[in-house]
Amino acid sequence: MATRFPATTQSSRRIPRQQRSRATVDAIVEAAAHVLATRGWAKFTTNEVALAAGASIGSLYQYFPDKLALVDSVRTRHLDAVLAALPDPDTLDLATPLAVRVDQVIDGVIAVHSINQRLHRVLLDEVPLAMRESDSVFEVEYLRRYQALVLPDTACSPGPGDVMAAKVLASAIEGAVHAAAARGELGVSEVRRELKGLVGAYLRERRVQAVER
Amino acid sequence: MATRFPATTQSSRRIPRQQRSRATVDAIVEAAAHVLATRGWAKFTTNEVALAAGASIGSLYQYFPDKLALVDSVRTRHLDAVLAALPDPDTLDLATPLAVRVDQVIDGVIAVHSINQRLHRVLLDEVPLAMRESDSVFEVEYLRRYQALVLPDTACSPGPGDVMAAKVLASAIEGAVHAAAARGELGVSEVRRELKGLVGAYLRERRVQAVER
Amino acid sequence: MATRFPATTQSSRRIPRQQRSRATVDAIVEAAAHVLATRGWAKFTTNEVALAAGASIGSLYQYFPDKLALVDSVRTRHLDAVLAALPDPDTLDLATPLAVRVDQVIDGVIAVHSINQRLHRVLLDEVPLAMRESDSVFEVEYLRRYQALVLPDTACSPGPGDVMAAKVLASAIEGAVHAAAARGELGVSEVRRELKGLVGAYLRERRVQAVER
């Protein structure tokens, strides 16, 4: 999937055009992600980020109106990486057996959390809710992946029950993987197995019910 | 379940003797929970809590050595309420059909999150990890509830696979309910239904597999 | 020498008459001295003193108008002990050879600092100047001891030069002993020897000069 934004759109500051500016912005976001991942939200100070980026605090505020915008950039960048690790339903072969599709998704989600575990956790656990204004673009896209799992194999528009099933499924998987990561058990095969069992059982049962109707 | 603490043992501060001071302590913890729930962790300042409690900042520090102890008190109180809302496996009739047991647990977890949704989320999402020193007493007790669900109906000690299944199940349910709460959909019956479907399907399949072995 | 005060005269609070009150006051002053000596001025808090005295903070303020009065009581008590350790010129045999008198005084001053070294140091080094309103009664008495050293052997009223010599001598001895205590060398015999040498040389030379005049 391509990047979802042409630039840090939410910023009221000037969008950098020159490549030197572009490099500075990148360095700052990179540094911000690093500070967030290694020091946590509490130690995530703008001055620290500027220092780590090799930029001045003034430069930072040239491109980001405030701390919120900065952390938002980090989050956006990370969510893009997350989506990229999840199989895109558009490129999905409808003939793929359900079991394989489940495997792909679970493996994908676990891969996502392995990308930058610490950053992921801090972003979700520590950054105050007020600063996590739900990124609807991301959520819609994210849900689309799960609906492809839930929907019956023939291509048809999702009913309301399907949407809810997708939501429940997505958040359940998310929760289980997140907790496993928190326990340091992301790599344990049993986690993967049980999770696949959970999702598989659910989907198989739903399919049976659909046929019965 | 009874309260897990005979008194606020963790404090190094004087424990209140007069009834006046007991009232003060209660007011402070109450206010702390309220501030945490309504303003979030970032605005959770000791002065704000004291003000909300109608006490002075000095009184607050008379009973809580620091901010950590205060938020700990709030968390402890909340976790007790959480456990109280979950069916205790010890009082569980083993003859109860699986479907009923699933219903009880899902209803219980949803009830838990309905107790004080916002507080629950802030406690889990915003309070820095360092301040959430995993309350092992709580977690053990919490897991015990889920193992009773997962275990086959005959009373036998849980195997390692069962423990992991309990963990995955617990965190999946937690995640789904948590997310539903975040979307303001806790009361929606579809959520409840799909969640029960998810858990039920998993457990039924596990039972079949157990019989086959 | 008798106690210099009938009671904590400087206090605006009621002088305790009953023996129970008297005991309370004593316990408080005792505790105050102990806290001051063991924890230093920075940790010398009224609540701490009350606790150590086994009294309530309210009782403390019943007898001492403020912290200043309390520390003043401690200082006064200590200065009395100091004076008691110094030979009283009134009981001094004028025939005593100068060398012996010097020995007595130096030994006395060193003894003074050994009484309660830590308290002495804290009282002189840490307690803010504002709280050490020079106790003139003490200083006059203190100086009288030194004048007896300095004055020629015949009893005559001290000239202005003698007063200054006494002051210089007193403060020099004080400084040397104080510094030795700070270095933990109060017990070292060399200190005593050199100090006696210093004082002795000075007095011998003054006597020669006096005779010459």
Place this chain on the structure above:
Amino acid sequence: MATRFPATTQSSRRIPRQQRSRATVDAIVEAAAHVLATRGWAKFTTNEVALAAGASIGSLYQYFPDKLALVDSVRTRHLDAVLAALPDPDTLDLATPLAVRVDQVIDGVIAVHSINQRLHRVLLDEVPLAMRESDSVFEVEYLRRYQALVLPDTACSPGPGDVMAAKVLASAIEGAVHAAAARGELGVSEVRRELKGLVGAYLRERRVQAVER
């Protein structure tokens, strides 16, 4: 003697690069010395110092990691001035008669205390011991000045008795001058005379004893 520090090396804070910040740092140290001298240690608050310096509290903490570092800067600066006022034994002509050398030292010490009497007293009397981590560089240098006085005129390494004599002498002079300053008698010629008499008598007697051995 030259300044003992090339820069405020002890600080973990950024050292000023621009001339503007150098001026700020100087103003802060200057103000700190002034506040310490005029208000005493108890009123020596970082906010007060910043205010007196015409800087913000933030600026103060930009250059000094904490209150300790600030007061350390003041002390260091003052101790440099103290040493500068004392004759350096290296530049001392060994042929200089003892009486002259005594005069130089006493005059020097009195001059030292006249530089900034109140600051000197507060620095020595009120600043908590924990914050006066004995500046050994200073003390060694200080003692060297006194040893030059005590040592016999021929250049030879000091024996252990000489070291102690130097210590006693230094602290005695210090005490006498200190007390005179406290009484506001620093400028009185009698003080100077008696002090020179005290020191001179001691040294002359020591010289005689040395010859006898």
Place this chain on the structure above:
DNA sequence: CATGAATGAGCGTTCATTCAT
């Protein structure tokens, strides 16, 4: 534009003191 010195509101916390019980 980049820099980094400067700002100051606001934090967590202490402790001398008061006063209802």
Place this chain on the structure above:
DNA sequence: GATGAATGAACGCTCATTCAT
């Protein structure tokens, strides 16, 4: 009286943000 709960001004210090250079 004695008690100790309550008070709140004031402390040391942080950090998001501004603006002169």
